[in-house]
Amino acid sequence: MEAIRPTFHILTSIQTNLPMKPAYTLDELAHATGRSKPTAYRYLTELKQNGFLITSHRGAFSLRDSVFLPITIIPHIIPSLHALNQARKFRLRNGKSGIVKAMKLLRGVGGMATLDYAAYEITAYQTPETFFFYPDSFEKAVRILRENNYVESSKGKVVLLPRIGDFSKPVLRIFYDSLAVGGRGILDAIAISRKYPETTKSSGYFDFILNLARKVEQDTRGVERIGSNTR
């Protein structure tokens, strides 16, 4: 926990002073945090180390939108972010994604799928794109993929993640991974939470907000029904 403490200050500054956007500049980060450009750069490095940075180049950068999640949830998603930071992506040598083949191969290695495919398995909500997998043995999984014509590629759709953090409750882990990855993953997390509200209760304030949203949705439908009956 010690290592991420300074990030809380940065996250609070970002959440308070930056709008959600697909990209920012270092100047904007410096302005949002009220610090100099070199300090802002140090903050950016820290965000990168903690897995919030998607990409950066010549003073422009993109952040995972999980950076805007309630601060109380951040400690829960840090292990997922660190795993995503160390992900290794693969595709078949012939250029194809090789997802179906990899699923079969990796089943033999043992481990747990997460994100896209795992979320789809639970919710059937969003079409999956990339196969994310926590193998029991990372090195063995890499070796097996290589032996079967897979090569590492930045655009690979078969992604191996190191097992960092708690895996005792798979659904909860998929939920936190989905929050951590951000973007459409957050939609998956909400869908998972709707299906397993008890399991995802530990998300605290996030869970509270989702419950309120559910209540409003139900109440609003009730109002609409009554409205249409009286017309």
Next chain:
Amino acid sequence: MSKTREELRESVRIRDECVRVNSEIPSAIFVGAAATLAYLGWTYRTTSDLDIAVEVVGDVDEDRLLELGYSKDPQTGDWYTPRNLKIDIYKGSLNGFSVKEIANQSVKVEARKDKWIKVAKLEMLILMKHRAGIVTDVQALVRNRYSSINWKYLETIAKDDVEGKEIKNVARAFGLLKQT
């Protein structure tokens, strides 16, 4: 993993649905997930609802839709295609663009062999997604279709210089655009 092949076919299902909707509603221009999928090769993540902008209002007259087998949820007012996919129909404007502009600038893409559908122009789609705050889709469209983006055109349809710069910053962040 039992659903694997089914899952891989999911985006094919959406593509087929677009072709069918296009034959039923000839003036339909796909603007949401389907347009994003069309630009990103039909494998990108998406929910399976469709968004269309329609300039010829008669094409989506309620009676006509019901005749075609479309259905309306009486509680929510949401429309569903005859294959039971949710479809949002926009007639006036969408994220700052009039349906007329969207229609005039739309482009044809081949969804299946010899089956063409109309989708919102790439630059408009990027700005619509940006205005809707769908950050991930903006990043994916800029990153994957960078070389197809007409930056001059994008600047002319952006609401101000800041909006245009924000999209350019995405390209910069991904190391695609060397100068601003």
